[in-house]
Amino acid sequence: DDGSGSTAADSSVNGYTGTLMGEPNWVSGKVGGALEFNGGSDYVVVNGCYGVLGNGPATSTAWFKAPASEAGTWFRDIVTWGTNVDSDVGRWELTLNYGRLFLGMAGGFVKVDRVIADDQWHHVAAVLPDKVNATMGDIKLYIDGDLQSVYANNPTKVVNIHGPDDANGIFNDVYIGWYAEGKSSAYWLGLIDEVRIYDRALTDAEIVTVMEYAGQLAGNPFPADGQRSVSRNVVLSWSSGIDANSHDVYFGTDVNAVTDANTSSSEYKGNRDSNSYSYGTLDFETTDYWRIDEVNGLNVWKGMLWRFSTGGRATDPYPADGATAVPGEKFLSWNGFEGVSSYDVYFGPADNMQYVGNYTDTTVMFSDLAAALSEAFLSGGTYQWQVNTLDDQNQPAVDGDIWTVTIIDYEIVDNFDSYIDAAGLLGTWTDGNTNGTGSEISEDLTGSMKLTYSNELTPYRSETSRQLSDVNDWNSDGMAILTVSFLGVQDNNTAQMYVALNDGTNTAEVTYDGGGGLTNRYWDSWYIKLQDFNDLGVDVTNVVSMTIGVGDGSPGGAGVLYIDDIVLYQPKCLAEFRPAADLDGDCDVDISDIEILVDSWLMSDYTVIAQQPADANLIVHYDFDEVGGNIAYDSSGNGNSAAVEANDIATVWDTSGGYDSGCIVIEPNTVVIAPNSIFSAIGREVTVSLWVNGDTQDYSRWANQANFAAGAVPREDNPWDQASWSIDSAGSYGGQWNHYAFVRDDGLMRIYHNGLLVGQNTEASEQIDGGNAGPSYLASSSLDTGTQTQLRLDEFRIYDYALSQQQILYLAAGVSGQLIQSLEPAILNFDFNNDGQIDLIDFSVLAGKWLQTPF
The missing domain is CATH 2.60.120.260 (Galactose-binding domain-like)
Incomplete structure (x- = not known):
């Protein structure tokens, strides 16, 4: 309705002034003035206004008049915003497509099969409803106040309108008469009037009201429709309809009562000549509804329903809810509210918050929080906190939200x-x-x-x-x-x-x-x-x-x-600091450690005698007795032969230097690739057995340590279970053949070295996802730094069940194999006097360390 100039004023309270681009003409419109666009270069850009983003809710409406010739034109844009990023419903483009109402959304569209380019004024509206994960199929389109039957080509696709924070750095403002990423053919041809954008879903009745009474209704409500944390002493105000002489005011807390109220209702607060109204002091934390009907003699234009909510609770916690406290900052804070006299603060672990104190300002120091928990300092961890407000009579006003904060334990x-x-x-x-x-x-x-x-x-x-x-x-x-x-x-x-x-x-x-x-x-x-x-x-x-x-x-x-x-x-329970008698790993020697010792009472070292495993459960067996070629044959009979890759395949096979006849020599860039199928049936149980002879002069770890990891794929999403073993005596097993076996038995993971149980994890939980395993790389060596090494492998076996220690010993020492398995260190670590039995002497050692702690 501006009539002249290069800008279009925003009649809402938000101040989003539009800038005319090209040379659109000011003309008479449906209500007051309008803009006439030439279809080739004219449009309006609303700088800094990005429409309604995300999943809504949203409504856009407009009056327009388009010539009948536009029924043959591809696109003519009415009001648009958002971006085309990744075709993921990131655009809002209300347009005519061959003269038909059409909402383009990047990756889909919603349209009406009715031509409305006919040289007549039409009112159109597009509504994205207020629901979680609203989809294109939820969108409503209206023509002249009537809800239309629509077609959505991707009805289940969730709407996600993109704003200027896109990773691609696209900044698309609201456009009227074109689209920021549109084609030149999409410039509007014709007249546009009364363009509105709401950040809520208008009802069917409200769509009709906006259409029929455009310009006659009260507008620009203050507080803005839906505004939160409004002052309890707010003065309501609005702008008048173009023909209004006075204003009927309706106000209350019941949405239906205010919607349906008339001058006989209790919600009616009188007729006013001015554009303002004060109810007085409102209650804390209420949602209030109001309506302004415009009056001119016997003519009454019923107004739209507006709402706002008063405040009273603490808001905007710092650090933000769920965040981590900033290192060096030793306080929590929040925003207060007008009319609140003080704040009761509560803080503590989840479901065990303690009263900290009453504060007249909006900050509480960590030292106060620690004192409330009877601690000398605030330990690292995740805590809950709550700030309850008190009114000007020091009486409880509003209980605050419960927030969480993570306190770091380091500096x-x-x-x-x-x-x-x-x-x-x-x-x-x-x-x-x-x-x-x-x-x-x-x-x-x-x-x-x-x-x-x-x-x-x-x-x-x-x-x-x-x-x-x-x-x-x-x-x-x-x-x-x-x-x-x-x-x-x-x-x-x-x-x-x-x-x-x-x-x-x-x-x-x-x-x-x-x-x-x-x-x-x-x-x-x-x-x-x-x-x-x-x-x-x-x-x-x-x-x-x-x-x-x-x-x-x-x-x-x-x-x-x-x-x-x-x-x-802050104090941490680390292996370096644990007392020797701390059996449960909590860094304290207490009753729980005695319970563990009692559960193992009279356990002792034991004898293991070899027992042959069941070859029927053998998945693969590479004996590496080949004399040449690039295939390691599977002697299990299951056909799982492996490919061998090497810089020089002739140097791979050692026909006499193996543990049993020949072996394979793994040098830099050598790898044995077994087929995917060898692990396809593996889930809770598996055994891997092999003989290793490594170059231990530079790399003693080949014989003196082993690591075992197992779990599901992908590893990034599922931390794998781990077991490990190492000894400090470098070279103890260097230059000789060593047998290793790795066994997964449901919740147990065990590592055996030459038949001895040397490492285990008794709390494994991740199932091996053998069905999704790719090729198995049995051996490869290309170390990242230092001298590269040489490694020999022989007699590689995989079983689809967990072999017992007796069966492992058979693979390591043959039918006559026999050994003494010590309790220490793999089975338990509290045979304090190393006599091979848990007895009173061990109990007395633990008692002598009673209540020891590292800090």
Whole structure:
């Protein structure tokens, strides 16, 4: 109705002004003025308005007049928004298609088989109803107030209108008379008037009201229709219809009563000349409905039903509901509400919240939360919290929603992620260029610190240090453990790794005594109790500097060490800290540990005698006695022969150096590929048996450790069950044949080495998804760093059931095989005096450790 100019004003309260593009003409319309579009370049863009997004609900309406010639035109757009991303119903394009009403949605459409391009004014509406996962089949189309019979080509496809936050970065505003991604042929030809977009689904009656009384009705309600958390003392206001002289006001809390009210109803609040009304002070947390009928003498235009809800409850929790507290921030907060005098706060584990206190502001500190739980500090974990409001008379007003928050149990000292170059790193950490030791640091591309060390010269140490200004009190919030993540290189010279702290007066140094250390080619975590530094005289509540180094003051040692993620943790039950008599793994020696010992009372080492397994259950047997070729034949009779790939197939077969006759030699880039079918019937039980002879001079782990994982696919969605075994005596089994067996027996996973049970997992749960298994790679070797190795395999078998230890021993030692199976360490770990039996001596050891805890 603007009549002139290059903009179209928004008559709602939202201020979404449209900008005229091209040269649409201002003309007389259905109600007041309208815009005339030329069908080739004219349209209106509403910058910053993205329509109604997601799954709705939504309604768009408009009056238009299109010439009869448009019945032969492909598309003419009326009002549009959204995007065409992935054809997943991300667009709202209300248009005419060959003169017929059509809603295009990217990946589908809804249409009416009726031509309305006829030189006459028509009112159209499209409604996406208010329901969960509304589909294209739920959409309603109206012509001249009548609900139409529609055809949806993808009726079950869920609507998901896309906005400017798309991953593809498409920013489509609301367009009138065209579509942002449309074709030039889709420009509107004709007149458009009274374009409306609602973020709710209008009823059939409301569609008729909008059509019949456009311009005559009260509009622009304040509060906006559906607005929440409105002041209890709100003054209602609206804009007048074009012919209104006064306004009948209806107000109440019953939607039907307000809808049907007349001037005799209690919901009628009188006739007013002004465009405002105040009810007074409303109740907390109510939904109120109101209607304004426009009056001119005997003419009354019944208004639309509007609604709003008053507030009273705490809102907008920080951190957001379900989020994790930001490291370093020690408070929870929320938004209050007008008319609320104070807030009762509750906090605690799920279903066990405790009263924290009454607050007049909107923040509560972690220290208050911990005190409410009778704790010295707030432990890491997930908690619930609730904020209940009290009114101005200090009486309960509204019980708040129950929110959840995760409190972290750590504080980062340095994760090395913020350094963009070596200069930034050297601005924080010093190396040998500053401290005179044999170290050189640089930033590694993986976001860690690379420490190159050389202890050939005095002081025969290589170290890097950081002065601390922001993380000084390392005991704050109950922090008790220092963790340093590190990665070694296999070719490193052995040397002593250490961490030192200084409190401004004293320095304490703790050395690494774990396995592998500087030669560990896999990331590892070094856990140190802060109490260890305290015991050495350093005040960990005032840490001034931290040093990481290699060397012990004696000549020798050079290599590379990678450092990452230096973190402080609250007390954690880690294997490194568990008391020896902690049998259940909770880091406390208590009654539950006694129960475990009693359940194993008088268990003892036992004798195992070999017993032949049932070959009828043998799925595959590769004896690797071939003399050439690229096939490993299956001697089980099941036809599961495997393909062999190698750089030089002639070097694969060793005809006399196997455990039993010949064997296969696995060198770099050699692999044995068995068919998919060998695991097709595997679910809860399986046994894999093989003989291995590895190059243990450089890779002792081939004989001294084994890992067993089993589960469903894909692995990313199903963490696999694990079992492992390792010993520290490098080379104990080097240069000789070793037998391994891996057994899955429903909830048990067991590893056998030369017939002995050496590792197990008694709580396995993941079923092996053999039916979806791909090819089985029996052996391959192409190590990522260092010298590549050679490995020999022989007598590879798979059974479709769980072999007993007696049957495993038969495969490892033959018919005369016999051994003593010790309880320690695979079966249990509390034969404290190693006498092969659980008895009173073990009980007395546990009693001597009674109530021990690492912290």
